[in-house]
Amino acid sequence: GAVVSQHPSWVICKSGTSVKIECRSLDFQATTMFWYRQFPKQSLMLMATSNEGSKATYEQGVEKDKFLINHASLTLSTLTVTSAHPEDSSFYICSAVNPSGRRNEQFFGPGTRLTVL
């Protein structure tokens, strides 16, 4: 099956520092990946769509200078939270579309829990 990994699974950082989260498609090449944010007991909120080799498309209200997304290869997208603050603490989930699989089916990573002190 299609497997998506995320690293790290949990990260704690100090306010003002930057944190990078990696999302990898392990057994397929993903031209499109998505980044979501999920607050406790809430649904997933799409932050941005990441296309390999081009700039990410950010959803309204998401600060592109704060949440830097890089989709440098067909198997890796990274989300960097710059100058993190406590309000950035959340659960971040990535997903990827397998272009060889069923249309529009996304495979999700296990998520990254970010805690900013």
Next chain:
Amino acid sequence: AQTVTQSQPEMSVQEAETVTLSCTYDTSESNYYLFWYKQPPSRQMILVIRQEAYKQQNATENRFSVNFQKAAKSFSLKISDSQLGDTAMYFCAFVVGGSQGNLIFGKGTKLSVKP
């Protein structure tokens, strides 16, 4: 605006019984795909079932089946012979065909299966 509404924030069911989770959606598109995802306490999102809007036949996956009413824009999930491992958050979602593929999620229903 494209939206997904799950009107049941929480539900519970006895083990081995059947439960139905409701979902309605709103879109002006004719080509779209509908999904139910499960998120257990581990928070890993797992695809439960998928339905193409152009197919009239309701999708089934083992104990999981849907009642897809296109005209009513309704997409409910039925879980038969509920098991303790079915305890999770369930999210209804859809994606417009031919789009970049971003899913639009409902707020979720927390399902508890009781022994």
